[in-house]
Amino acid sequence: MHSKKIKVGIVGGTGYTGVELLRLLALHPDAELSVITSRGEAGLPVADMFPSLRGRVDLAFTDPAQADLSQCDVVFFATPHGVAMSQAQALVAAGVKVIDLAADFRLQDTAVFEKWYKLPHGCPDILANAVYGIPELYREQVRSAQVIGNPGCYPTTVLLGLAPLLEQGLVDLSVPIISDSKSGxxxxxxxxEVATLFAEASDNMKAYGVAGHRHHPEILAQLQLLAGTSLQFIFVPHLVPLIxxxxSTIYVKLSARGLKTDTQALYETRYQNEPFVDVLPPGSLPETRTVRGGNQLRLALHSQPDSGYLTVIAVQDNLVKGAAGQAVQNMNIMFGLDEQAGLNTVPLLP
Amino acid sequence: MHSKKIKVGIVGGTGYTGVELLRLLALHPDAELSVITSRGEAGLPVADMFPSLRGRVDLAFTDPAQADLSQCDVVFFATPHGVAMSQAQALVAAGVKVIDLAADFRLQDTAVFEKWYKLPHGCPDILANAVYGIPELYREQVRSAQVIGNPGCYPTTVLLGLAPLLEQGLVDLSVPIISDSKSGxxxxxxxxEVATLFAEASDNMKAYGVAGHRHHPEILAQLQLLAGTSLQFIFVPHLVPLIxxxxSTIYVKLSARGLKTDTQALYETRYQNEPFVDVLPPGSLPETRTVRGGNQLRLALHSQPDSGYLTVIAVQDNLVKGAAGQAVQNMNIMFGLDEQAGLNTVPLLP
Amino acid sequence: MHSKKIKVGIVGGTGYTGVELLRLLALHPDAELSVITSRGEAGLPVADMFPSLRGRVDLAFTDPAQADLSQCDVVFFATPHGVAMSQAQALVAAGVKVIDLAADFRLQDTAVFEKWYKLPHGCPDILANAVYGIPELYREQVRSAQVIGNPGCYPTTVLLGLAPLLEQGLVDLSVPIISDSKSGxxxxxxxxEVATLFAEASDNMKAYGVAGHRHHPEILAQLQLLAGTSLQFIFVPHLVPLIxxxxSTIYVKLSARGLKTDTQALYETRYQNEPFVDVLPPGSLPETRTVRGGNQLRLALHSQPDSGYLTVIAVQDNLVKGAAGQAVQNMNIMFGLDEQAGLNTVPLLP
Amino acid sequence: MHSKKIKVGIVGGTGYTGVELLRLLALHPDAELSVITSRGEAGLPVADMFPSLRGRVDLAFTDPAQADLSQCDVVFFATPHGVAMSQAQALVAAGVKVIDLAADFRLQDTAVFEKWYKLPHGCPDILANAVYGIPELYREQVRSAQVIGNPGCYPTTVLLGLAPLLEQGLVDLSVPIISDSKSGxxxxxxxxEVATLFAEASDNMKAYGVAGHRHHPEILAQLQLLAGTSLQFIFVPHLVPLIxxxxSTIYVKLSARGLKTDTQALYETRYQNEPFVDVLPPGSLPETRTVRGGNQLRLALHSQPDSGYLTVIAVQDNLVKGAAGQAVQNMNIMFGLDEQAGLNTVPLLP
Incomplete structure (x- = not known):
């Protein structure tokens, strides 16, 4: 345990993952917000932009050109894709740990990265040592990582939803795994943007990214790592009127051995020591509001007896376990803190 | 074409399908509302319960015991399951046509009906002659039907979403067909009910009925009729915060012949004369709001090249094409009216 | 009644009032959409942008530079403030009637216009002959108008909510009239814009424009016309999460004579022949959904016995009676059509 | 400061104020949940009803007949009106402190109570010593209270919104104070209940209780205490689609002295030591989401120069500062704890 508080920097604090990091870190017992940058809002007190932080966060945004991030112990990038990789080298050289909430360090295959993000990768050597930050899968690597690629929101639900089965080789991979995913x-x-205006997105629902979503290659790569083999994966994300x-509703065919397995027991055992993965009792129907504002991911299993399929339903708050909460969880592990520090909240229901 | 207006009765007009029938019939050029019954609200002007109808509907609710439904040309049942079958015999004997928006005449197999609805079937002989009321599949039978089992909301999306493929035998039925469906x-x-209160259902999403939903046997029976063989069907409905x-996002594996077929052209041809089925251009992502208040069902196809699957996305207004609008469409056909009479509206967007 | 259909042009059809005009005019029995312009979307079929119009509107957007609006009988401007006044002169000269849904012809005092809209007024002579288009107040003037300034959404609720009292001099004007108004x-x-994103505006509520909203001078000018004297008016608009x-909840102090008046009877009499103003029975609590998609404005009166105040509550659909529906109503009057033509719908509830 | 944790009982934990108390108390550093009762749900683990509490609350509901509340240090009543007054006597006799979140101890005038709540008051002697629990107004009395009448949600906004003016006699009471209030x-x-179903209350807005709402007499009594004189108060609550x-938008006429006062400075000074009342900078427009899940009440002042009125806008989370959070704040004061204990959270935005 550190005796002093960790000094935290945030690059790009004006988006939703940025303000969510601020919400969580403002009350973190072992971290202190040291600097937050924004090109467009330099000089503005953070709490003027987000009045929910009044009295909790006293910082103002700093111009990136003026921010001395090398003084920090850790820097979070809540920025568009491509920013973290342009600054990671210098920070790593200065001994600063980096947690990128964008995609720069999620895909080990730089060709795949470049295909989907239309950017050449700026620091493949750092990428090679970066860790994909799902603690429930890679806790030991996170502990010693210098750079974390914090996972996408969808991937966290699919990977934690399938890991116990794939780790044990219980899936029939002759048919595709399907994830029908829904996001707020x-x-x-x-x-x-017009498409996400209230008057467009409220009382409305649609699929999107069916022809190809950036989280598809990320999930596929990780699924194949878990399975130890190649597989087929169909992913259809949907936009639903939640903030x-x-x-994710995941349809997976069990192998013959999988059909003989008590999958409920398997999942409960796999996650029994995980504070943020909650395997619900048999027959449960997880609701997104049961994790609103919390870092939990809740799971339920439903077998489809006629077809040998298992349906896995996973819910999370896309901004917490799907982004900022998982990033703080990674930070806690990297610095030897209590993994739940700053994340010990109760979801807001109703 | 009738020279006089059709006299319409509605049994059970206080629910959402009831008020939706009223909305559509109030302006129908060839129908007149003759009687509407409600046990609990007898005497109350309909427009006092639903002020949206002020100035459009002058009727008051009548006590069912006092209503002379035999004077009507057609009676719609917007009632709980079991009511229509207790009154159908007498109405049919009186020459009145019956359109049931509940499940009494949807399932030809009475054993299946009794298993799912926990009721003995009261008039199997009438059921035997009842027609499952999706005009796009059974228009000729609807034309001469005395009794219509108006389909469930989910079944309409799945059946119209798959009919062109199944009719042509283009599906690989060695794997299950999966429909991940979402409803307002x-x-x-x-x-x-507590579960559907605003403070429970808003900003929230969940699956439900995963262990068995009453629309599963209805869809399965119809899919098997279309395919001419038995098949496996996985159905997971979800509740989302739309009014x-x-x-429905439908995942289906194409057969070898299906893979060689231009499915877009197939669907466009199959539905080219259907006023209420709209096959969207390739790459489209249908939104529910594009059918809000209208009787259209809009479809788009997305192939999943690696796996040989096709994803069919279908949207409708669950109260219109999924219930009251389809019922009026059936009425129009049964009485030789213009099929679009009273349904010629533009969806409300935004 | 015209024997041929009216040829309609719309300038700026890509906003919400534009698509609402399209929705209403697509089914108007006596009007035909002739041209619709958009600088940014020239060439795009209208139904590609708004799929709710598929099968109902076949037009594509035309570049304004290429559009021959002088062929139209009437042109609607669904544009930002300032556009209509730059084109009105030429259209009027060509004998085309103009209905502006922006503010160019709402304020007779050009100094007030220029103060609030930061634009010099481009055609004060046309303005002088323009009619403020609330038919319930100015029907005769509308009938012969060449140019209509279609009212703002808020003003319609406040003016129709107060007209019967002010026309009869029943208000104690020694205290201000207060309208606490709420808009979707x-x-x-x-x-x-960020402020109206779903994730900002959903599950949230705020006042805005408290220091000065452009509808304040518009309402004030009209209230003073109705009262025949100057008065004080406090206006606080709010943004609420409705599409x-x-x-509007309007707080008005009755004069001694007002206190002796049967205000319910007064309102019912005043509006008895108005198809689009619905005075609800005593004790009613109007809901916005009872007018969703319809051109009705519904009103209820509540006296506050201890203080001598009357509370008037008025609801409308801001895009219909508050904008496009009222514009069509004005068109109908200007061309001698049935005032309800194309507006004879039932609001969408639920 | 107590050396041991306070033992807390909750009567009626199945409603929204109940689950909100659980959310706040689950993480309270100085309190422990000892017993929670529910007649209907006895034996059910609390977290089975509210899965958001899984892993945080291990209690099950106890049958009220079996619950030994006299062992508690404090008992919260999150029950319908009338329950607390039937049990308060015995608890007070046993030395247990009582905080009632219903109305039993809010109105000192039992005749007024009986008029509005249609119940005879069961323990007027205890009522006489009960304290109206707004700490910012009555902190000293709360400190030594045995029984707290926790205020209604609306009253908290209006009273804290007006206290600085009324305490200083800066209001012109010759005209009524008006509060136009909006609630989730x-x-x-x-x-x-049907009226609060999602499909009824979503995308809809209405006023209610205009003819008389139970919070009117509560607010009026407290306003008159603050003013030291009788006054007129108009209150119109509205239901808006927020969870x-x-x-509250409060319209108040300033007295001559009030007009000369720097009201912004007055409010800032009055509340400078209040951790839960936040006076926003001049020109601010408070949003409800800035207090979502937090115990803050945020205020802004807007002068209406022409009329001498001041508009006060106050926002709170109705379940926190408007109910459970204020109750915990009262508990903290009653037991000499840090007033912010357990309430030191950051609101959830977005």
């Missing part, structure tokens, strides 16, 4: 609108970020909340 | 909250009806709107 | 988010238009819908 | 739907409680959140 905050997942689209705090950008002024926060994500639900 | 009005689908649960206008009953006082109206339903979206 | 579509009132802010279809512009990409459509507007509710 | 959770304020109606977790009761199965949580309350906004």
């Amino acid at each position: 609108v905050s997942g689209a970020g705090r950008k002024a 926060r909340g994500m639900l | 909250v009005s689908g649960a009806g206008r009953k006082a 109206r709107g339903m979206l | 988010v579509s009132g802010a238009g279809r512009k990409a 459509r819908g507007m509710l | 739907v959770s304020g109606a409680g977790r009761k199965a 949580r959140g309350m906004l």
Whole structure:
């Protein structure tokens, strides 16, 4: 345990993952917000932009050119894709740990990265040592990581929803795994766009990214790592009128051995020591509001007896376990803190 | 074409399908509302309960015991399951046509009906001659039907979403067909229940009925009729915070012949003369609001090249094409009217 | 009655009032959409942008530079403030009638216009002959008008909510009239802005424009015309998470004569022949959804016995009676059509 | 400061104020949940009803007949009106402190209580010593109270919104004070009722209780205490489609002295040491989401120069500062704890 508080920097604090980091870190017992940058809002007190932080966060935004991030113990990037990789080298050289909430360090295959993000990768050597930050899968690597690629929101639900089965080789991979995923609108970020206006997105629902969503290659790569083999994966994300909340309904065919397995017991055992993964009792129907504002991911299993399929339903708050909460969880592990520090909240229901 | 207006009766007009029938019939050029019954609200002007109808509907609710439904040309049942079958015999004997918006005449197999609805079937002989009322599949039978079992909301999306493929035998039935379906909250009806309160259902999402939903046997029976063989079907409905709107994302594996077929052209041809089925251009992502208040069902196809699957996305207004609108469409056909009479509206967007 | 259909042009059809005009005019029995312009979307079929119009509107957007609006019988401007006044002169000269849904012809005092809209007025002579288009107040003038300034959404609720009292001199004007008004988010238009994103405006409520809203001078000028004297008016608009819908709660002190008046009877008499103003029975609590998609404005009166105040509650759909519906109503009157033509719908409830 | 944790009982924990108490107390550093009663749900683990509490609350509901509340240090009543007054005597006799979140101890005038709540008051002697629990107004009395009448949600906004003016005699009471108040739907409680179903209350807005709301006499009595004289008060509550959140827009006429006062400075000074009352900078427009889940009440002042009125806008979370949070704040004071204990959270935005 550190005797002094960890000094935290945030690059790009004006989006939803940024303000969510601020919400969580403002009350973190072992961390102190040291600097937060924004090109557009330099000089503005953070709490003027987000009055929910009044009295909790006294910082003002700093111009990135003026911010001395090398003084920090850790820097979070809550920025568009491509920013973290342009600054990681210098920070790593200065001994600063980096947690990127964008995609720069999620895909080990730089060709895949470049195909989906239309950017050459700026620091493949750092990428090679970066850790994909799902603690429930890679806790030991996170502990010693210098750079974390914090996972996408959808991938966290699918990977934690399938890990116990894939780790044990209980899936029939002759048919595709299908994830029908649904996300609240905050997942689209705090950008002024017509498609996510209230009058467009409220009382409305649609699929999107069916022809190809950036989280598909990320999930596929990780699923294949878990399975130890190649597999087929169909992913259809949907936009639903929630502010926060994500639900993935995952359809997977069990292998012959999988059909003989007590999958409920398997999942309960796999996650019994995980403070943030909650395997619900048999027959449960997880609701997104049961994790609103909390870092939990809740799971339920439903077998489809006629077809040998298992349906896994996973819910999380896309801004917490799907983004900022998982990032803080990673920070806690990297610095040897209590993994639940700053994340010990109760979801807001109703 | 009738020279006089059709006299319409509605049994049970206080729920959402009831008020939706009233909305559509109030302006129908060839129908006149003749009687509407409600045990609990007898004597109350309909427009006092639903002020949206002020100036459009002058009727008051009549006590069912006092209503002479045999004077009507057609009676709609917007009632709980079991009511229509207790009154159908007498109405049919009196020459009145019956359109039931509940489940009494949807399932030809009475054993299946009794298993799912926990009721013995009261008139199997009438059931045997009843027609399952999806005009796009059974228009000729509807034309001469005395009794219509108006389909459930979910089945309409799945059946119209798959009919062109199944009719042509283009599906690989060695794997299950999967429908991940999402419904607005009005689908649960206008009953006082905690689970559908605003403070429970808003900003929240969940799956439900995973262990078995009454629309599963209905869809399965119809899919098997279309395919001409038995098949496996996985159905997971979800509740999403929309008032109206339903979206089904259907995952189906194409057969070898299906993979060689231009499915877009197939669907466009199959539905080219259907005024209420709209096959969207390739790449489209249907939104529920594009059918809000209208009788259209809009479809889009997305192939999943690696796995040979096709994803069909279908949207409708669950209260219109999924219930009252389809019922009026059936009425129009039964009485030789213009099929679009009273349904010629533009959806409300935004 | 015209024997041929009226040829309609719309300038700026990509916003919410534009698509609402399209929705209403698509089914208007006596009007035909002739041209619709958009600088940014020239060439795009209208139904590609708004799929709710598929099968109902076949037009594509035309570049304004290429559009021959002088062929139209009437042109609607669903544009930002300032556009209509730059084109009105030429259209009027060509004998085309103009209905502006923006503010160019709402304020007779050009100094007030220039103060609030930061634009010099481009055609004061046309303004001098323009009519403020609330038919219930100015029907005769509308009938012969060449140019209509279609009222703002808020003003329609306040003016129709107070006209019977002010016309009869029943208000104690020694204290201010207060309107606490609430609007759905579509009132802010279809512009990409952070403040009206779903994730900002949903599950949230705020007042805005308290220091001065452009509808204040518009309402004040009209109230003073109705009262025949100057008066004080406090106006606080609020943004609430509705797509459509507007509710004004108006607090007015009755004069001694007002206190002796049967205000319910007064309102019922005043509006008895008005198809679009609905005075609800005593004790009613109007809901915005009872006018969703319809051109009705519904009113209820509540006396506050201890203080001599009357509370008037008025609801409308801000896009219909508050904008496009009222514009069509004005068109109907200007061309001698049935005032309800194309507006004879039933609001969408639920 | 107590050396041991306070033992807390909750009577009636199945409603929204109950689950909100659980959310706050689950993480309270100085309190421990000892017993929670429910007649209907006895034996059910609390976290089975509210899965948001899984892992945080291990209690099950106890049958009231079996619960030994006299072992508690404090008992919260989150029950319908009338329950607390039937049990208060015995608890007080046993030395247990009582905090009632219903109305039993809010109105000192039992005749007024009986008029509005249709119940005879069961323990007027205890009522006489009960304290109206707004700490910012009555902190000293709260400190030594045995029984607290926790205020209604609306009254908290109006009273804290007006206290600085009334305490200083800066209001012109010759005209009524008007509060136009808006509440989220959770304020109606977790009761199965048609009017608060999602499909009724979503995308809809209405006024209610205009003819008389139970919070009117409560507010009026407290306003008159603050003013030291009788006054007129008009109160119109509205239901808006928020889960949580309350906004009151208060219209008050300043006296001659009030007009000369720097009201912004007055409010800032009055509340400078109040951790839960936040006077926003001049020109601010408070949003309900800035207090979502937090115990803050945020205020802004807007002068209406022409009329001499001041508009006060106050927002709070109706379930926190408007109910459970204020109750915990009162508990903290009564037991000499840090007033912010357990309430030191950051509101959830977005």
